[in-house]
Amino acid sequence: MKLTVVGGGSTYTPELIDGFARLRDGLPIDELWLVDTDPERLALVAGISQRMFAAAGHPGKVIPTTDLVAGVSDADTVLLQLRVGGQAARHGDESFPHDCGCIGQETTGPGGFAKALRTVPVVLQVAETIRKHAKPDAWIIDFTNPVGIVTRALLNEGHRAVGLCNVAIGFQRRFANILGVDHRNVTLDHVGLNHLSWERGVRVKTPSGTIDRLPALLSSHLPAVAEEVRLPASLITMLGAVPSYYLRYFYAHDVVLGEQLGEPTRAHAVLDVEKQLLEIYADPSVTTKPAQLEKRGGAFYSEAAVDLIASLLNDRGDAQVVNLANNGTLPFLPDDHVIEVPATVNSSGLVALPVAPLPDDIAGLIANVAGYERLALDAAIHGGRERVVRAMMAHPLVLQYDRAEKLSELLIAGNREHLAWAR
Template identity: 60%
Template sequence: MKLAVVGGGSTYTPELADGFARLRETLPIGELVLVDPAEERRELVGGVVRRILARQGHPAVVTTTGELDAAVEGADAVLLQLRIGGQAARNRDETWPLECGCVGQETTGAGGLAKALRTVPVVLEIAERVRRANPDAWIVDFTNPVGIVTRALLTAGHRAVGLCNVAIGFQRRFAGLLGVEPERVLLDHVGLNHLTWERGVRLAGDGGSGGAGGAAGPDLLPGLLAEHGESLARDLGLPVGLLRRLGVVPSYYLRYFYRHDTVVEELRERGSRAAEVAEIERRLLDLYADPAVDEKPKLLEQRGGAYYSEAAVALVARLLGSGGVADAPGVQVVNVRNGRTMPFLPEDAVIEVPAEVGPDGARPLPVAEVEPLYAGLIAHTTAYERLALEAALRGGRDRVFDALLAHPLVGQIEQADWLTDRLLAENRDYLAWA
């Protein structure tokens, strides 16, 4: 089995390698190709990836290249983990929106739109080249903003599924609190990428459905909130009273919506997350350059993306029908076409819910009716994502303005106007039409 990682020079990649090594029976990779235009980074990362696999006795051949077409030729699956413009562009995305009182963040608000505009055309070009090289290959998108990028891929007819680590992070957290194996934890996870709520937590019996969706046993979330609400709320930066009153656990990203002005002030005082990540990346690359390093560094946990490798291995294995999941589809939280799952959204919207995943792709499982408190924000953000995709595909200042005006975190003429001009000025080098 051949797997290509586009953006293979990312400091995330050793996390993937560690998962590939530990879970080799689930996903038996014979060839791993790391594709990245930055030669120095890909060679440093490639070296530590080889050492991690060798330490754990994994036989895969690891190659590195800057040539996409050769890398994806014959690949069974292609993972996308791109950051167009690098951490420098992310730092700008997270700082200039603060000047007009808007959240600066790489996946939502004006910064998220800027990233989408830079990213979607590049991802679609890569996907076309993957399709020409191997029309049966699966594309797994981990590139933010995942919902918009996955919608672009599916709209263009690609065999693609979007992946985020938020759901698996909650699964692991709840499993630890309950003292059970993570695979037994079933989540009622509903929403859009980076706009989700955990509405229920149940346990599957032996041989359960792979850690998401389904309905086995009583809902344990009320007890979790009663006993562990304080720690959960603290990690999310939200009041524990809100979690207990609503009876849900929102994703961390809901903080940008529920406490917008507070977050803006915090970001102004603290500075951008991008600056922190850039320093972590510098230190990681120094570690990767050490030929004695043959394990995933502890520092990598501070980079983010926890459990990314486990989620990616499970998803690719199910899509390819390999290893221990070959006989039957499994259930996993992914980003997938809505269809009629949430009837208040367009069928071509991309949602993040438990889905049955197998060689034929991902099919969202039915979800209980979404409460108005969440459905309203989901619908509002979905409308923005549609406009954002149109701006990314067709360009034009007016389309950028429309997307910003439609965004729940902007929504005011003066702010949308200022943000549009600043976004275009900051990203002129990446937007052919600007």
């Protein structure tokens, strides 16, 4: 099996390698190709990746390349983890919205919109190369943010794609730990959009059947759950569901903004971590993922990726939380909109599991953000200042026209080199 990671020079790649090595029985890899535009960084990441495979007794070969065509040729699966513009662009995403009293975040709000505008055209170009050179039935696994918008762009162009995020698997593992049960016996009633989701059930398999433990979780462990998502316990009780930590940007916007204005951006912290990691990767004696990698984020991503790819290739038909076309699952959204819900996964494709009707407040917020996402994708594909302003104004964290205009000017000025239509 040939698996390709586009953006394989990321300092996060050894987390993937660790998962591939530990879980190789479910996903045997003969060749792992790492594709990246930065040859020096790629060499360091590929070096530790090959050493990790060898130390774990994994027979797979790690092959680094800056040639996208060579990297994806005859690939069975291609995983996308791109960051167009690097951490410098991320710093802009996390800071320019502050000038207009908005939160700065790389996937949510104005910053997430900037990332979408930079990213979608590049991903679609990469996907066309995959279509031409990978195996005809190859899957594209998108971990590139904003996952919902990027995955919809891929699906609209007819690519065999699915979006993946680590939020659900992170909740699964943390809930299992709180409840003292094996995570493999825990499934979630997860619903929403990427980075706009709620856990409405925590179902635990027992010898006598499956039981929803969410009521008990909120009754006996509410302070721990509230601390995990950094939201008031009373809000979680009112919702009767656990919002992902990304909902904090909506439910506690002004609090988060105040915190951000007093701290360096996350991009600054990641730059420091990446510098440390690259120095460690250059050490030929290092054969396991370093502890510093935990500061990089993306916990359990490797497990989620292995589970998804194994099910797609081996026709397992199990349920996993993924990003896929709505197709009537949420009746208030268009069929082609990408949602994040549990779905059965097999080699022929993915089918969303039924979702119980949502309360008006949650459905309304999903519909609002989904409307912004559709306008954002239109702006990313076709460009133009007016499309940018319209999408910006549609986001529920912006809304006001004057604010949307100013944010759009800041966005365009800071990202001009990445926007072909704005040069």
